[in-house]
Amino acid sequence: MPSLLLRHADVIYTCDDSRRVIRQGYVHVENGRIAAVGAEPAPPLAADEEVSATGCLVTPGLVNVHHHLFQTLTRAVPLATRSTILDWLFAMYPIWAEIDADAYYRASLATNCELLTSGCTTNADFAYLMPEADGEMAAEEIRGAHETGIRFVLVRGGMPAIEADLEQRLRPLMGTHLDRLLDRGEVLFPKLEATLRRFHDTSHGAMLQVAIGPTSVTYRQPEYMRRFADVAAAYGCGMHVHFDPRPDERATMREHGSRPLDFLRETGWLTPRTWFAHSTLLESEEMRAISAAGASIAHCPRCIVRLGKKVARVGHWRAAGINVGLGVDGAASSDMSNLLNELRLALVLHRVGGYQDSEDPAQWLTPEDALWMATRGGAQALGRDDIGELSAGKCADIAVFPLRRLSLAGAVADPLGALLLAGSDPYAACTIVGGRIRVRDGHMVDVDEAAAFDGANAAATRLLTAARHRTGIDFTRQA
Ligand SMILES: [Zn+2]
Structure with missing residues (x-):
């Protein structure tokens, strides 16, 4: 599995036992696990891919x-x-x-x-x-x-x-x-x-x-x-x-x-x-x-x-x-x-x-x-101790959220407060599961989103039509 180095995050909320928060940090991922988390400058680390987290807040997935x-x-x-x-x-x-x-x-x-x-x-x-x-x-x-x-x-x-x-x-x-x-x-x-x-x-x-x-x-x-x-x-x-x-x-x-x-x-x-x-x-x-x-x-x-x-x-x-x-x-x-x-x-x-x-x-x-x-x-x-935190040995499940959004303008005192209290952007800049990047810029990297959308709509239409035929109920009528 490719290794990853997430660099220059504005802030990392590790959610580890000491609730460590790292300003200007990096996360190193190897074999689907967190290998290291720390403050920049990162030591020389070999990685197949480097991902910039500049302007972003990083949390466990x-x-x-x-x-x-x-x-x-x-x-x-x-x-x-x-x-x-x-x-x-x-x-x-x-x-x-x-x-x-x-x-x-x-x-x-x-x-x-x-x-x-x-x-x-x-x-x-x-x-x-x-x-x-x-x-x-x-x-x-x-x-x-x-x-x-x-x-x-x-x-x-x-x-x-x-x-x-x-x-x-x-x-x-x-x-x-x-x-x-x-x-x-x-x-x-x-x-x-x-x-x-x-x-x-x-x-x-x-x-x-x-x-x-x-x-x-x-x-x-x-x-x-x-x-x-x-x-x-x-x-x-x-x-x-x-x-x-x-x-x-x-x-x-x-x-x-x-x-x-x-x-x-x-x-x-x-x-x-x-x-x-x-x-x-x-x-x-x-x-x-x-x-x-x-x-x-x-x-x-x-x-x-x-x-x-x-x-x-x-x-x-x-x-x-x-x-x-x-x-x-x-x-x-x-x-x-x-x-x-x-x-x-x-x-x-x-x-x-x-x-x-x-x-x-x-x-x-x-x-x-x-x-x-x-x-x-x-x-x-869920009875798991291998997810939910960014520390060495845990699964490399990581969420990266963009902070440079108009909805966050002026909220400089607390980046997490800015994201959760001020933020309205619903998407992650990057989502990583088990060391694999699944989302970039709010979109799936290897799933056809349009096909997924169309497939769900077709199934929903099929269910609604069948239920209406069976029961005579008009589900489109406002309650
Ligand atoms: Zn429920």
Whole structure:
């Protein structure tokens, strides 16, 4: 593999244990790993390629810990643009039920490119919707990711039940096709294990890993949750689930003399291998328990805004000692897959209404906190110690962001603050994964972006058309 020397960076945020920040620095890369990081002048170093980072800020490659790649094919659907979560799902499920292996490939290819151009180098995709009859969906999704060169974690999921009253609302429109969304345990678990055996790589620097988990906590089916935990323990892989107990779910648990937290504990889900998605409605005791277990949270700010959720009190999470990573969430509930923009929103969103919810401004995130969440926080959530920092021996996953932009003019006191608070340019100048340059000047170097775009649009049109024919729903009607 060619060696690289990244030189004359205005500033490097290493995100190493001492949070070293280097002004006028270099990064030397050999065999896909960081060989050295330091201040210029760099010692005489042999490198196949020298990359100028003049006028740029360098960080570890960003880590996305929550996505649903297939949702890229249902972005900005008018019927769902003004909907809260259940009505949004009502509009989405008929389209998602048409998913096939080709659609997975197209969504994966286009979306992983989008992530890479925003400086993201590792993407964890929660693929909870993989209908049973189509075993090759995981392989096609992975093929799309592989072609972009991103480091990939496939969270092979399952959908045991449809939320709240949605089954009654959708059944008359979708008939038996609705069952295509659901996974029955007796079929699902052998498939999960087959996916783990086929793709899960536990080696240092792995480009592909597998984690598992159901889309939501199945309070009525403890055996289902326990089985996920048993499989994860057997394979040493991560576990992921949307954990955001609704008031009605809490009430149901109370009726049975239990609580969501007890349920997680009893089914083996409070572990360091677990990362929960969203968790915007946590109670204080739940925060303490998640922290004590060493579990993590995937924070997805844009989804909160888009679906009108309660603003997550990130300051409270961090005060409780919870490790937090950042996610863009599925593009149907966030519309975009730009992780740099997600950092920008994370930095300010949790301050909204903060006084009412007694979050002290001293708990508000700093730009370095947001970067830490998107690098080390994400790496820890995924159970990895080989990514998320720029120090010798770690994977050479690097993001280079341009500072000489009009939107940053005058922001000279703090380059990271300038990028995250003032910056509006969504692209990285250069993104490197495992020592290979994947993005230059905001564009993929070895993927045909136009073909990826056209392929995703064709797949999205196909799904939308099929869903309309099947259900009679006009998805282009504004809600
Ligand atoms: Zn999600």
